[in-house]
Amino acid sequence: MINPQWLQSFSVLAELGNFTRTAEHLNITQAAVSQHIRRLEDELGPLLIRRPRSVELTPAGLSLLAYCNEVKQADKRLKLNLSGADKTAGEISLITPGSVGLALYPALLDLQTNHPNLSIRHRFAPDPEVLQSVLANQYELGLVTLKPDDARITADYFGEEPLELVIPAGHTIKNWEGLRSLGFINHPDGKAMADRLLSRLFAGQGHINDIPIHGFINQISLILEPVSRGLGFTVIPRHARQAFAKQDQIHVLEWGDAVVETLWLIHRAEWPLSKRAAFAVEVLKGHIGD
Numbered sequence: 001m002i003n004p005q006w007l008q009s010f011s012v013l014a015e016l017g018n019f020t021r022t023a024e025h026l027n028i029t030q031a032a033v034s035q036h037i038r039r040l041e042d043e044l045g046p047l048l049i050r051r052p053r054s055v056e057l058t059p060a061g062l063s064l065l066a067y068c069n070e071v072k073q074a075d076k077r078l079k080l081n082l083s084g085a086d087k088t089a090g091e092i093s094l095i096t097p098g099s100v101g102l103a104l105y106p107a108l109l110d111l112q113t114n115h116p117n118l119s120i121r122h123r124f125a126p127d128p129e130v131l132q133s134v135l136a137n138q139y140e141l142g143l144v145t146l147k148p149d150d151a152r153i154t155a156d157y158f159g160e161e162p163l164e165l166v167i168p169a170g171h172t173i174k175n176w177e178g179l180r181s182l183g184f185i186n187h188p189d190g191k192a193m194a195d196r197l198l199s200r201l202f203a204g205q206g207h208i209n210d211i212p213i214h215g216f217i218n219q220i221s222l223i224l225e226p227v228s229r230g231l232g233f234t235v236i237p238r239h240a241r242q243a244f245a246k247q248d249q250i251h252v253l254e255w256g257d258a259v260v261e262t263l264w265l266i267h268r269a270e271w272p273l274s275k276r277a278a279f280a281v282e283v284l285k286g287h288i289g290d
Contacts, residue, residue, distance in 0.1 A: 001189045005036060010068065091276075100238065100239055102242075127145055152268040163237060164192050164241050166235070176205040182233050191208050
């Protein structure tokens with residue numbers, strides 16, 4: 001590993017362009033600055049061209065300067081992530097299914113707007129990826145619809161999200177044959193969601209695999225676009241439907257009791273949540289069911 005003092009001397013020299021000013025800035029002798037640069041060049045080759053009143057970086061010097069900047073940014077990120085004493089500073093990392101993510105991401109941005117020292121990192125992903133990302137410490141918080149059976153994970157009830165059967169506006173569906181004739185717009189969780197909802201609404205009349213597929217889309221915000229154009233129906237969580245801009249071009253069929261998915265908040269069990277993550281959770285809970 002390259003000596004951090006040498007890197008600091010090189011970085012300041014590259015910025016100021018002068019050995020004397022660099023020494024004054026670092027409060028060390030000019031000889032010390034020269035020695036640091038010489039040690040670096042012994043390891044990495046020529047890093048700069050010395051001119052009477054300035055220095056010019058060689059290609060190797062430019063590469064080392066880029067490395068110095070990366071080290072500085074990494075140091076800032078580390079300090080940001082470890083600033084757990086302040087609930088309004090540091091990174092909040094959350095990975096969720098797309099539908100609930102559509103509801104929560106604006107709330108996260110509101111939180112950051114009110115507390116600019118927070119940094120928000122949010123990813124949409126299906127349950128298996130959410131679980132693996134939290135286990136791998138890539139995200140501190142996750143939301144899943146199936147409660148994990150893993151001793152490494154703490155899972156707490158977060159809220160519920162109803163599934164909805166969405167058809168094009170102006171269409172009338174009275175029975176299973178009406179669904180068959182309309183066709184299904186599928187998505188990554190489409191058949192599983194449709195099976196849960198349709199088996200309740202149309203018990204014993206058929207299975208989702210019996211309905212023709214009229215399209216597939218894996219982008220949560222676009223699932224209802226073909227539905228709005230009359231190309232088929234779909235089953236999606238309520239938050240995804242509520243986020244769709246063309247509400248006048250779709251219709252939600254409401255028959256019988258609601259079928260809901262339970263949302264579980266997960267994080268690693270071996271250590272407590274950071275204060276900023278716990279703060280975010282309390283804020284976000286109020287947005288489920290809005």
